Amino acid sequence: MFDLEPDDELALVLETAxxxxxxxxxxxxxxxxxxxxxxxxxxxxxxxxxxxTLDVPIxxxxxxxxxxxxxxxxxxxxxxxVGAAIALDxxxxxLVALLETxxxxxxxxxxxATDGGTRRALYVDARDAVVRExxxxxxxxxxxVAAEDAAALVLVDDAGARLVAEGLSFDPVRxxxxxxxxxxxxxxxxxxxxHRFENPDGAARARARARLHTxxxxxxxxxxxxxxxxxxxxxRQAFGRPIAHHQALAFLITDMRIALDAARLVVHExxxxxxxxxxxxxxxxxxxxxxxxxxxxxxxxGVQILGGHGFMADYPVEKHMREARALSLLHGGFDxxxxxxxxxxxxxxxxxxxxxEGAL
Amino acid sequence: xxxxxxxxETQARLAEAAEIGRKELRPAGLxxxxxxxxxxxxxxxxxxxxxRGEGGTVWAGPDGKRATGPRRSVVExxxxxxxxAYWDRGVIIAMPGPGLPExxxxxxxxxxxxxxFLGPFLARDRxxxxxxxxxxxxxxxxxxxxxxxxxKDGDGWILNGAKCFIGGASRSDWILVQATxxxxxxxxxxxxxxxxxxxxGLGGFKIEKKMGLKAYESTSFTLDDxxxxxxxxxxxxxxxxxxxxxxxxxxxxxxxxxxxAANAVGMARAALDESIRFARENDLLGRDRVRDRIEAISRxxxxxxxxxxxxxxxxxxxxxxxxxxxxxxxxxxxxxxxATTLGLELVGLVGARGDHLIEKLYRxxxxxxxxxxTGQVQRMIIARTLVGLPR
Ligand SMILES: Cc1cc2nc3c(=O)[nH]c(=O)nc-3n(C[C@H](O)[C@H](O)[C@H](O)COP(=O)(O)OP(=O)(O)OC[C@H]3O[C@@H](n4cnc5c(N)ncnc54)[C@H](O)[C@@H]3O)c2cc1C
Numbered sequence: 124m125f126d127l128e129p130d131d132e133l134a135l136v137l138e139t140a141x142x143x144x145x146x147x148x149x150x151x152x153x154x155x156x157x158x159x160x161x162x163x164x165x166x167x168x169x170x171x172x173x174x175x176t177l178d179v180p181i182x183x184x185x186x187x188x189x190x191x192x193x194x195x196x197x198x199x200x201x202x203x204x205v206g207a208a209i210a211l212d213x214x215x216x217x218l219v220a221l222l223e224t225x226x227x228x229x230x231x232x233x234x235x236a237t238d239g240g241t242r243r244a245l246y247v248d249a250r251d252a253v254v255r256e257x258x259x260x261x262x263x264x265x266x267x268v269a270a271e272d273a274a275a276l277v278l279v280d281d282a283g284a285r286l287v288a289e290g291l292s293f294d295p296v297r298x299x300x301x302x303x304x305x306x307x308x309x310x311x312x313x314x315x316x317x318h319r320f321e322n323p324d325g326a327a328r329a330r331a332r333a334r335l336h337t338x339x340x341x342x343x344x345x346x347x348x349x350x351x352x353x354x355x356x357x358x359r360q361a362f363g364r365p366i367a368h369h370q371a372l373a374f375l376i377t378d379m380r381i382a383l384d385a386a387r388l389v390v391h392e393x394x395x396x397x398x399x400x401x402x403x404x405x406x407x408x409x410x411x412x413x414x415x416x417x418x419x420x421x422x423x424x425g426v427q428i429l430g431g432h433g434f435m436a437d438y439p440v441e442k443h444m445r446e447a448r449a450l451s452l453l454h455g456g457f458d459x460x461x462x463x464x465x466x467x468x469x470x471x472x473x474x475x476x477x478x479x480e481g482a483l
Numbered sequence: 484x485x486x487x488x489x490x491x492e493t494q495a496r497l498a499e500a501a502e503i504g505r506k507e508l509r510p511a512g513l514x515x516x517x518x519x520x521x522x523x524x525x526x527x528x529x530x531x532x533x534x535r536g537e538g539g540t541v542w543a544g545p546d547g548k549r550a551t552g553p554r555r556s557v558v559e560x561x562x563x564x565x566x567x568a569y570w571d572r573g574v575i576i577a578m579p580g581p582g583l584p585e586x587x588x589x590x591x592x593x594x595x596x597x598x599x600f601l602g603p604f605l606a607r608d609r610x611x612x613x614x615x616x617x618x619x620x621x622x623x624x625x626x627x628x629x630x631x632x633x634x635k636d637g638d639g640w641i642l643n644g645a646k647c648f649i650g651g652a653s654r655s656d657w658i659l660v661q662a663t664x665x666x667x668x669x670x671x672x673x674x675x676x677x678x679x680x681x682x683x684g685l686g687g688f689k690i691e692k693k694m695g696l697k698a699y700e701s702t703s704f705t706l707d708d709x710x711x712x713x714x715x716x717x718x719x720x721x722x723x724x725x726x727x728x729x730x731x732x733x734x735x736x737x738x739x740x741x742x743x744a745a746n747a748v749g750m751a752r753a754a755l756d757e758s759i760r761f762a763r764e765n766d767l768l769g770r771d772r773v774r775d776r777i778e779a780i781s782r783x784x785x786x787x788x789x790x791x792x793x794x795x796x797x798x799x800x801x802x803x804x805x806x807x808x809x810x811x812x813x814x815x816x817x818x819x820x821x822a823t824t825l826g827l828e829l830v831g832l833v834g835a836r837g838d839h840l841i842e843k844l845y846r847x848x849x850x851x852x853x854x855x856x857t858g859q860v861q862r863m864i865i866a867r868t869l870v871g872l873p874r
Pocket of ligand 1: 361362369427434616620649857
């Protein structure tokens with residue numbers, strides 16, 4: 124039956140994640156941003172917690188908790204610091220992309236290429252890159268990735284996924300945000316393709332999962348900006364009362380919260396569908412579009428609520444605003460999302476009718 | 484007679500501004516953004532500003548005879564502001580000159596104060612700045628709630644307090660500081676004081692790290708038993724028998740609102756042009772979604788510009804423009820944020836690299852909805868007139 128309560132195992136994971144985010148990601152976030160990487164101590168302590176392998180299958184020594192658990196976790200970590208959350212995650216959506224296109228054996232190739240997840244793997248949607256394939260050689264140019272180094276790349280297009288484990292070249296760029304994870308233009312110049320997994324259906328599911336992965340990171344930032352600005356507004360006084368008690372701001376804060384809660388449900392439901400093996404491509408594309416759309420205003424509104432203070436680096440909201448925008452550009456951005464979501468909808472007579480096994 | 488045309492003279496001035504913008508403002512703005520720090524006061528950029536005749540004052544001199552250049556209509560000034568902000572809004576604010584408080588001094592200052600505080604700007608011997616210090620850590624929108632105090636001490640005044648986000652404060656020859664004689668008495672008790680650089684007690688300058696507009700400094704400072712002579716009270720004591728002190732401060736903002744709106748329009752227009760350029764270079768102009776975005780941006784910019792010019796035209800006609808002034812700022816600032824947002828979506832991941840003009844505009848333009856009265860404050864002003872919103 125319809126039930127939104129996480130089970131005990133997930134609840135415990137999330138409690139840990141929120142605590143770590145609050146205690147270990149938030150305090151050093153400006154240092155991590157300035158240094159363009161997270162501290163060694165943080166990565167070392169993180170490895171012991173084992174959060175990064177939450178959705179990695181049990182056969183590959185992960186917790187096998189699935190996509191919904193993963194999006195919950197991503198949101199909790201990104202609410203602390205999204206750049207660090209990315210830096211601490213060896214696989215991002217790359218591992219599940221191989222899982223969807225080539226199964227466990229395919230995913231294992233990535234675990235090996237990253238020395239068991241001790242180095243990072245990058246996921247790139249072909250729509251974000253200029254790609255040329257020549258036999259078994261790949262030439263590629265991505266304007267920006269949130270990384271300055273990685274052991275492997277998983278490239279997903281309509282046909283399937285390719286794994287490249289050598290010849291990745293990074294030219295560091297400043298980055299509009301997510302600097303704790305680094306920032307670079309990524310290029311391959313005729314790099315050998317280590318593995319190729321042709322599987323259009325799997326590729327579509329891989330893309331859906333990747334969108335949900337990033338959508339949940341985005342939700343984390345937006346959640347942080349909503350709660351930070353709402354708390355601030357209850358402290359800050361102007362015209363004789365907390366600014367939150369002026370109706371203009373009260374309603375703004377309210378609308379932001381409504382937008383966030385609604386988008387979160389949409390993302391979670393799509394992730395649940397992934398775990399159930401239900402069709403999820405349209406729902407994930409639509410969830411991603413929804414997150415991008417709300418981020419357009421929530422980011423700047425977070426700054427607005429703090430007034431001039433919001434414009435200064437003393438507060439996190441300007442960082443939220445930049446990072447939400449940068450993340451929103453991934454996976455082909457808004458256009459590719461509504462294109463994918465819309466295509467399936469017009470092919471259906473009654474797209475929102477109750478479906479398989481009572482699924483919404 | 485109704486006419487939406489711009490005069491040939493104005494067109495010529497806009498072309499001139501565009502030339503300076505292209506050669507000087509845009510590169511200086513991008514450089515400061517990359518460096519993440521304001522243009523240093525001794526940068527050759529400012530010498531070149533002086534050489535071009537910028538950085539002076541419109542004050543007509545002690546005998547009122549100094550030629551101050553052509554008198555510009557508000558509409559023309561708005562168009563020029565738009566054009567300059569198109570190239571770089573942060574750099575225009577960084578430019579030398581008496582800046583924001585010049586109007587206050589012209590309208591309220593004694594002859595002696597005009598000579599003392601604006602006179603040096605006539606010399607153009609070196610770049611000089613002045614600034615207006617109203618905002619405090621604890622009070623921005625609610626300017627009547629400032630806590631910086633002024634206490635009479637013999638024939639002078641002792642100032643105590645803290646200001647923040649003041650544009651150019653650490654490099655200014657003087658700061659016009661807004662202070663209160665009695666924090667419990669609201670607006671009527673406020674006064675403005677010239678605090679000259681180097682006055683003991685003026686210090687603690689801290690240049691803020693901000694999200695955008697990095698070309699100019701936004702600076703916090705403190706006033707710690709800072710003594711200024713009686714002659715530094717703007718307008719002299721007699722002027723303050725009524726509540727005029729606060730009103731003058733607010734008048735600066737009144738004149739400034741359409742100006743900020745024009746800046747936002749210029750920045751949005753820059754985002755539009757960059758979007759089109761990017762789309763053309765990448766063969767995207769044939770795509771409906773790309774064209775839809777370009778259409779949306781340009782429609783928004785067009786309407787905001789017209790609302791802004793209407794506010795200016797009303798001012799030229801000396802007709803009330805309180806609603807239009809606020810409307811222009813409320814509309815243009817949000818519109819420009821949206822325009823840069825859509826522009827970033829158009830350039831895609833290139834925009835996330837952190838070195839693209841649209842990404843800079845996206846950060847810079849946020850301040851337009853904050854400075855000189857936030858979007859919410861503009862709506863309050865409009866609603867007071869429109870539906871009698873109580874104060
Ligand atoms: C780049 C930059 C440059 C600046 N330069 C200068 C300068 O040179 N000199 C100077 O004096 N100041 C300057 N400022 C300060 C600026 O004027 C203030 O930031 C602005 O007035 C807002 O005040 P605040 O930051 O204290 O925000 P607050 O007043 O604390 O406002 C916080 C939020 O509450 C909202 N709010 C407040 N009251 C109400 C209400 N009644 N109803 C609904 N919402 C409300 C605001 O709209 C805002 O969203 C600058 C600021 C910036 C960002």
